[in-house]
Amino acid sequence: MAVINKEVVIVGGGPAGLAAAVQLRNKGINDIVILEREKQLGGILRQCIHDGFGLTRFKQTLSGPEYSARFIDQVAAMNIEYITDTTVIDITPGKKVIAVSKAGLLEYQAKAVVLAMGCRERTRGAIGIPGTRPAGIYNAGVAQAYINLHNTMVGKEAVILGSGDIGMIMARRMTLEGARVKAVFELQPYPSGLPRNIEQCLNDYGIPLHVSHTITNIKGHSRLEGVTVSQVDENLKPIPGTEKDYACDTLILSVGLIPENELSLACGVELDERTKGAVVDENYQTTVPGVFAAGNVLQVHDLVDFVSLEAEALADSVVEYITAGRLPGCGIRITTDAAVSHTIPQQISGGKDVKISLRVRKPLKNCVIDVLQGETVIKTIKLKKAIPAEMIQFKLEQAALKSTDTIKVVVK
Secondary structure, eight states: OOEEEEEEEEEOOSHHHHHHHHHHHHTTOOOEEEEOSSSSSSGGGGGOOSSOBSTTTTSSOBOHHHHHHHHHHHHHHTTOEEEOSOEEEEEOTTOEEEEEETTEEEEEEEEEEEEOOOEEEOOHHHHTOOSOOOBOEEEHHHHHHHHHHHOOOOOSEEEEEOOOHHHHHHHHHHHHTTOEEEEEEESSSSOSSOHHHIIIIIGGGTOOEEESEEEEEEEESSBEEEEEEEEBOTTSOBOTTOOEEEEOSEEEEOOOEEEOOHHHHHHTOOBOTTTSSBOOBTTOBOSSTTEEEOGGGTSOOSOHHHHHHHHHHHHHHHHHHHHHSSOOOOOEEEEEOTTEEEEEOSEEOSSSOEEEEEEESSOEEEEEEEEEETTEEEEEEEEEEEOTTSOEEEEEOGGGOOSSSOEEEEEO
16 A cells, blocks of 8 residues: 655544645645545535524625535635545554545555544433433434435424534424424533524524423333433432423434544544543644644534634644644643633643633623633633633733743633
């Protein structure tokens, strides 16, 4: 098997991979290949026929296919190489990429590798719902693919567990297709998705949302016949005596997303226990030199626009790495208090301004984000509200840094 040399191999042809490829070409990197396991480029956007994409990136509201087409058209116009129906099976710390395609095994030797594999949904098995195992239980993205890509309706009477954005969007989608969505149940005491989706997908269609509830039993044999729902206490444990049965033939699960990082682990990339994505520095470089990560494989985003912007910023760093052969060390760690779920990046150099992304763990009003070095507050951001569903981003200016000591982000 002949080794194919490339300046950059991009793993994944979704919004992050496409945006990175276009920006790399704009910056003068010509020898690029995108490896995509699906039959078409575009990633999850192919099945997202609702609008709401692109307001930040393009100042227009677009459907998922329309949004991805903006980048796919540029990839085609720039003659950027891409191979679909091709699955990457291994990446080494030396940036060797092995893939399986219709033509057989492909082996690439890259100067830099961009991880843009996206994320996957948590399943019933991951959250341990008891009961039988009948047909009629779908992850929200799977149900969306059946309806929007394969013109196949998944059921007539549905219950949805999890108020993530895709779950609420599917509540509306199934209602529009004639199904009766009886309710959306959320384990947490607050919604998991964006406020706009609560209004546009649930309230506008009279679909009730019940927080602090979960499913405690599944009934049915060949096909789902119903679910039992219970209230949960402050520790998220079901409260005995609160059980209520709902007859339904379909259960949609929208219970969280996990970055798709098996290849990252095989390559030796260190993962963050909180994000389940890579630990990266301000250049989006992982702990393996020359291997970069952006998009939902790095952190689960609320808007695809931020995925594209993150990938474009990553491309600038890849160009610098290829040109110089290395990037400056990033020895300043960023930590958080218990109110913050994580930050991206986790390490910075202190040599330039950086954009910090974070999420809070619970809804807050009139809160203050303080960035500290030691006991010194070096930046303060005041917010009228902060919710876990919305990513918070701010710029930390290099001039504000007082030393090379660890930075801590706290919310109060």
